[in-house]
Structure formats: C-alpha cells, structure tokens
Amino acid sequence: MNKYFAICPRGLETLLAEELTAIGGEEVQAIAGGAFFSGDWTVCYRANLESRLATRILWHIVKGPYAKEDDIYRLAVRQLWPNHFAVSSTMRVVTTAIKCPLKSLDYVTLRVKDAVCDRFREDLGERPNIETRNPDVSIHVFLTENECTLYLDTSGQPLWQRGFRKASVDAPLKENLAAGILKMTGWQPGTPLVDPMCGSGTFLLEAIQVALDRAPGLDRTFSFERLRHFQALDWANIRSAAEARVKPAERMDIRGYDIDERAVRATRRNLQEAGFGNLITVDCADVLEVQPLTEHGIMVANPPYGERIGEQEELAAFYPQLGTALKRYWAGWNCFFFTADLRLPKLVGLKPSRKTPLFNGPLECRLFEIRMVSGSNRKG
Known part of the structure; x- marks a missing residue:
C-alpha cells in the first residue's frame, strides 16, 4: 500500500x-x-x-x-x-x-x-x-x-492542464479551481447553466466534461508512466474503462456569453479543439442584458477583480447595474460570483446566502451565492 x-x-x-x-x-x-x-x-x-x-x-x-x-x-x-x-x-x-x-x-x-x-x-x-x-x-x-x-x-504537468484549452484571455481560471466552484454551486447535468462572463470558457468546458462523465485526464500523459513501477496493463484497463463510460455527445442547456468578442472566439475555439463544438451556445453579449431562457437554473461568473488602478472605480459603478439586472431578469435562479473583490454583495445590493473562502493562487477570494427568489428581491 x-x-x-x-x-x-x-x-x-x-x-x-x-x-x-x-x-x-x-x-x-x-x-x-x-x-x-x-x-x-x-x-x-x-x-x-x-x-x-x-x-x-x-x-x-x-x-x-x-x-x-x-x-x-x-x-x-x-x-x-x-x-x-x-x-x-x-x-x-x-x-x-x-x-x-x-x-x-x-x-x-x-x-x-x-x-x-x-x-x-x-x-x-x-x-x-x-x-x-x-x-x-x-x-x-x-x-x-x-x-x-x-x-x-506521479502527475508531471499540473492536472489542471486537461490537454485541450488552446486559446485563453487575460488571467484565465485554472481548470481544477473552476471544477471545484462548479461543484460548490450544486449544479447537476440537465440543470440549465449560464456563465455570462465566460472568458475563455473554463466553467463551460468543465461542465461539459461532468455532463459527459468524461475523465479530465483522458487527453494527456502522466509522470507515473515513466516510473519503474509502472504497470502498463493496469493503466490500459483503467483508461479503457474511463473511455467506455463517456456518454454520447448531445446538445446541452449550457450557455456562455462575454462582452469581449476575443473571449467569445477563444471559447469557441477551445470547445472546437476539445470536440465539444456544437454542444452548447456561446454568444457575444453584455452581462447586464443577458436573460435566462428558463425559470430556474445556475448562473456562475468570475467577474474582473479590479486589480489595476482605475478599475476599482469602474467596478463600483458596474456593481449596482449588475444588481438591477439580476433583480430584473434572474428571479428563480441561483447566482454565484467568484471574486477577490469583497465589496461585490454590498455594491450589488443583494445579500449572499453563502460566502465561501477560496484562493486563486495566492489571492484570497470568495464564492458568493445569491439566491434570486421569485417575487422578493428586497435587500436582506
């Protein structure tokens, strides 16, 4: 052992x-x-x-x-x-x-x-x-x-390197952190999922793999294959079993949006490279104008943190608008925001039902859960 x-x-x-x-x-x-x-x-x-x-x-x-x-x-x-x-x-x-x-x-x-x-x-x-x-x-x-x-x-390259994200935009989330956040939202395959600030599509890619029951390491190699103890037959059997488990690809109610056309192009390219090109919807849109197509679902977003001078003021102006959009369009949805900007709930004007401390590298962050209750959006 x-x-x-x-x-x-x-x-x-x-x-x-x-x-x-x-x-x-x-x-x-x-x-x-x-x-x-x-x-x-x-x-x-x-x-x-x-x-x-x-x-x-x-x-x-x-x-x-x-x-x-x-x-x-x-x-x-x-x-x-x-x-x-x-x-x-x-x-x-x-x-x-x-x-x-x-x-x-x-x-x-x-x-x-x-x-x-x-x-x-x-x-x-x-x-x-x-x-x-x-x-x-x-x-x-x-x-x-x-x-x-x-x-x-025994791993070699870090395990968050799944092997297929080719295009990225500024400061993308690492895949294992995105997978953990997705798990914390309670999202299950079949539940509508929206990322209205999708960047290079990390949340979307992780969600698709979960929905397909696709092992995240199927497209890569590992250091244990170069150790003397390597048992090639056992490894071949484990890989084959994982490949056999992957579900047939079909359209999913998963949507990604971003105001930046470069991000939308990057996400579409990453989906294509991974073989998931036609499974979900990705479009260019402003988070303040995106509307859900169902009464219930999970929204997950990684908004900018405002790390550069001047961005803090921009975010302070943006958050109240985000709060207005959430109240107007997202009643009935569970909305999750992962950010290092701890002002978000206060400036959005909605009380989070949960605040989970997480780290993005050395940066202390929070995952804020905001339940948009139908018909009642008073600040708690």
Whole structure:
C-alpha cells in the first residue's frame, strides 16, 4: 500500500477528500492545501486520470527529522532512487516549506539533487541529467519546522492542464479551481447553466466534461508512466474503462456569453479543439442584458477583480447595474460570483446566502451565492 499526497487549490480540500474516497483512496485525510490518501498503484493512476480538483498527486517516499541541510542530504542519499526511475530519465527537485528555519531553500534543492545523483553514481556508475523545465521525473521536498518529506511526482504537468484549452484571455481560471466552484454551486447535468462572463470558457468546458462523465485526464500523459513501477496493463484497463463510460455527445442547456468578442472566439475555439463544438451556445453579449431562457437554473461568473488602478472605480459603478439586472431578469435562479473583490454583495445590493473562502493562487477570494427568489428581491 503506497501513501500519497494530493495538492489542490486552498478551499477545495474537503471536496478533494470526498473525490479521492470515491476514486478508491483509503485513509483519506484533508489538510490545508490538499489531502493524504493511501492505495495501490491503480488508485494512483485513477486519481491522476479522474480527479477534477487535484493539482498533482505526489507519492510519499520517506519522512525524517532534520536540523541542518546535511540531515536532509543523508535522508535523500539513503533512498533507492534507481529502483524508482531509470538513469536515462531527466529529473528536477522542487522544494517547498512552512516555518522552515534554514536560510536557503535553493541550497536544500541543490543538496537533494546531489544526494540523488550520488546514489545513482554509487549504484550504477552514472547519474541522471537535470532538466528544470519539462523533466521526466520530479522529486518534491517538503519541509516543516523540523521534518523533511520526500515525494515523487506521479502527475508531471499540473492536472489542471486537461490537454485541450488552446486559446485563453487575460488571467484565465485554472481548470481544477473552476471544477471545484462548479461543484460548490450544486449544479447537476440537465440543470440549465449560464456563465455570462465566460472568458475563455473554463466553467463551460468543465461542465461539459461532468455532463459527459468524461475523465479530465483522458487527453494527456502522466509522470507515473515513466516510473519503474509502472504497470502498463493496469493503466490500459483503467483508461479503457474511463473511455467506455463517456456518454454520447448531445446538445446541452449550457450557455456562455462575454462582452469581449476575443473571449467569445477563444471559447469557441477551445470547445472546437476539445470536440465539444456544437454542444452548447456561446454568444457575444453584455452581462447586464443577458436573460435566462428558463425559470430556474445556475448562473456562475468570475467577474474582473479590479486589480489595476482605475478599475476599482469602474467596478463600483458596474456593481449596482449588475444588481438591477439580476433583480430584473434572474428571479428563480441561483447566482454565484467568484471574486477577490469583497465589496461585490454590498455594491450589488443583494445579500449572499453563502460566502465561501477560496484562493486563486495566492489571492484570497470568495464564492458568493445569491439566491434570486421569485417575487422578493428586497435587500436582506
């Protein structure tokens, strides 16, 4: 039984733990920034293929105490790295830390790199090459105040890179964060969904995959395929089962709009590249004029945050207009706004029924739920 750590955007840890349990993970435990779980290699393969929320899946190699860099070197040099990957593989070392007393994480990275190469040289007489940009294998070092944990990355490129978003506009949402937000809205396939500020279409792409029961990793490769423990037959069976599960593509009541024609073009291109070109509606329209076609449904939007000077004033003028549009057109709908601008509910003039803290990278945000009750839109 292997131990793993799945990294995810902060705020999605509980949902990730539920997802890993459903995938077959055992001893699942959510902590800040991700979740620990146990399982055999097939659970690892499935987590990489199926997880909509994880950023990457790390395989736990060893944990030990340290006081100085030499302790970390000794811990790393004792591991049987040649049993895990071939000397012909390119590698890199990534170090992260919380409350680490050591002066330089770069020096820790260098010492672990030396330890791994020294181990290969001792066992095989040669060492792997270092490749920092796109290596075959990544070793992750995690330091707390007095403990060092070494992991091998089983994912490779981050899992939010689904493999088919080719066009993007400014600051697109990462796919796993969009998937988590979609999950938090309670949206289910068959329920009307509208994103009136769709950008490059991330919410729409994630929703389509959920509706088709399509595993998010079907269009990509993973680092575990380059590890010595790789079980090709098991992986082929897992992939085949996931492919067989995908539902036939048909039109869905999912709509995307954006006032920017470039964004609409980007979304349409991404849908086309993913093979979802004719499944949903995407049009150029102002969020203040978009109207729903059904009495009930879910709206989800990621409005601009106003990070540049001058934008704050523009947003302060825009929000009351948004509030008016919501009251006029969206009665009966559940509306969700993901933003770092905490003024939104007050300036929109509608009280949120829920405020969920989430992080977009280092940026603290909120997912505001505003229930547009039919016939009663008084400010609470």
